[in-house]
Amino acid sequence: MNIALLLEMAAEAAPDRVGLVCDGKRWTYGDLLDAARGAFELIQESEAEYVALLDESSEAAVIAVFGAALAGVPYCPLNYRLPDADLSALLGRVAPALVVGDEERITRLAGDQGHTIFSREEFTLKAQETVPEPESREYDPGEGVAIQLFTSGTTAAPKAAILRHSNLLGYILGTVEFASADEADAALVVVPPYHIAGISALMSSIYSLRKIVMLPNFSPEGWLSLVEAETVTNAFVVPTMLARIVDAMEKGVTVNVGSLRAIAYGGGKMPIEVIHKALERFPSAGFTNAYGLTETSSTVALLGPDDHREALASEDPKVRARLTSLGKPIPTVEMQIRGESGEVLGPNEPGEIYVRGEQVSGEYKEKSALDAEGWFPTRDAGYIDEHGYLFLSGRADDxxxxxxxxxxxxxxxxxxxxxxxxxxxxxxxxxxxxxxxxxxxxxxxxxxxxxxxxxxxxxxxxxxxxxxxxxxxxxxxxxxxxxxxxxxxxxxxxxxxxxx
Missing domain, CATH: 3.30.300.30 (ANL, C-terminal domain)
Structure with missing residues (x-):
């Protein structure tokens, strides 16, 4: 199976339903699939071995990821915030690629690396113009590497984390019900396209037939305005974003946020004061803390809405403390805490978090990090309490x-x-x-x-x-x-x- 199946199923089930809103433009699921097929043609013509993106979130990111999947080549979004020297090195590692985004910068940094370079606008337009007739092309996308994401190197060159189609589909098919969203449901995506949370948000929304509303550049005012304008029902934020949103509301930014039913957060430690204020500011929203890593195809543990409200209302210190936890492992993932010698630890014993499951890749282009039994060492330190709640205490290296x-x-x-x-x-x-x-x-x-x-x-x-x-x-x-x-x-x- 291939992740392109997610978009194909959505387009077949609801071709005229709006699947994406970005900068005021609307795309139906049928439009997105046609453009992805057009991107497939561009990729084939270029003979590229990768599809790279050096850009903010936009329709080009959606078209590129599924076009790459149809063509059977890895999609590799790059962090456009990196310095020139670092980006030049990463572009060299994926050459020859079809690269979409900042055309001037890409040409300046990597014009001699054999890439096929498109601006966002040119790529999107050409993908729409080159849509093949359905009967004129048979797709054989394969089941290999779907996504390659470069980790943030601190003391060494970034590693190339590999996510196969089977890993990503293992996560989506195990956690999302097909066509489960109402036509009025809308998910606000503000996570950068080079982060696994942004990629998984696209895939889960498409598979559930939920409209994706993109905000390329975050500001609390812009986020709140989009919630009201598009009657957003679902959103994912990182802790710093939620803190700024709450602060803006406390300083008098008034919009109607009553449509929000679900707010997920993750990517860093959530200050207890911020989540307390957010629960008060969004009384009708269910909050979910999602813990995951690039190498695990996104979420492996969840603290759900009921846990949040129960902890907030409880007088029991142990129950209230769950607001600082990551919740419990999702049903499709196994989790262990291990000591320094590799021994499995019991409740409330701190150690390193290990995970195993179909969605867990634990693979890098350089080598695999899985042990002989398929367990992945997250390098995160934490413990699981006697009720099964996971608490994070930082990176093992910290x-x-x-x-x-x-x-x-x-x-x-x-x-x-x-x-x-x-x-x-x-x-x-x-x-x-x-x-x-x-x-x-x-x-x-x-x-x-x-x-x-x-x-x-x-x-x-x-x-x-x-x-x-x-x-x-x-x-x-x-x-x-x-x-x-x-x-x-x-x-x-x-x-x-x-x-x-």
Whole structure:
């Protein structure tokens, strides 16, 4: 099977239903399939081995991903925010490709790499103009690699994560019911096209026959306006986006958001204060925390709407704590927590999260990361409580090892965030002559509050945790560095602490 089947089924079932809205233009499912078939022709003519996208979200992304699937070549969306040198290297790794997007930049960086280059507008127009007659072409797209996504390299070149058609279809067919959406349902997609969350959002919406509403550039005002204008029913946001949306509403941006029935979030740690405010601001919406990775074809665990509301209403501290959890593994995925020696740990024992299932690729172009039994090490640290809820404590690589004792940055940050004057906090390892590593923290204070002293913050941590968790270095900063998906960039915080 091939992911192109998702669009073919949608177009056959409802060819005239609007499937996509972007910059005011509407595309039916029939239109999208015709354009994808036209893109197939362009790809065949180019003899490209990849289809790459260097652009914001648009109809071109949808046409490209399914056109590539029909042609049997990998779709490789690139992060247009990368520096020129990094992008040039990535473009070289997929040459020769049919590349869609920033024509001037692509030509300047990779004009000699053998690519076929189209602007967004030219690609979309040509794909529409070259639609073959249905009987004139038989598609044999194969079942190999569907998507190739480059990981964000920090100390080495980015790895090429591979998602096969079977992985993506394993996720979609296992979690989404075909044609389950009402014609009035609309999903607002604001995630960048080079992120797995954006790709899975397209596929799940198309398979359910839900209208996709694209917002290429996020702003809280633009997001809220689209919710009202397109009567959006479903949305996915990252924590930083939700925080800005709530803040805009608190500052007086008034729109009708009553159509929103479901808001999913993920991609980073959600501050407890933000989700509390969001639950109040969107009382009729069901919130879902979705945890997943590129290598797992998106979501592997969910904290559902009932869990959110139950936790918010409960007086039991353990139940309320579930708001900070990632919920439970989805039915099609197995999950384990393993210790340093690879042993499977029990409830409430912290270790590394491993997952297994049909949607789990765990494969890179360079090599596979799966063990002999098909388990994928996520490199995320966490634990599963006695009721089956997964709690994340950060990346396994982020663990602070002080004198042989492993410490989670998350537990230190959670304590600091209980201080009323602290808006955000990041704990990470800093070098120590005595201990090898020790704790450093970067603090963002709230506007209108007096900045707490270092001694006050150290006493707060000491009162809640063991003395080894007390930070030795504290830096006050204007803001913490996050990427566009809301992930905290601890490596940059380490640089700040080194300079402080």
């Amino acid at each position: 663990v602070i090892v002080r004198g042989g004792e492993n410490m989670s940055p998350g537990e230190i940050e959670d304590v600091l965030l209980t201080h009323p004057a602290i808006a955000d906090a990041c704990a990470c390892a800093i070098p120590s002559v005595e201990w090898g590593e020790t704790v450093g923290v970067a603090i963002v204070t709230r506007e209108g509050f007096e900045t707490p002293s270092e001694d006050e913050l150290k006493m707060l941590v000491r009162s809640r945790l063991r003395s080894s968790r007390v930070p030795e270095k504290i830096a006050f900063v204007a803001e913490l560095p996050y990427n566009e998906m809301g992930k905290l960039l601890r490596r940059k915080v380490k640089d700040v602490l080194a300079e402080a």
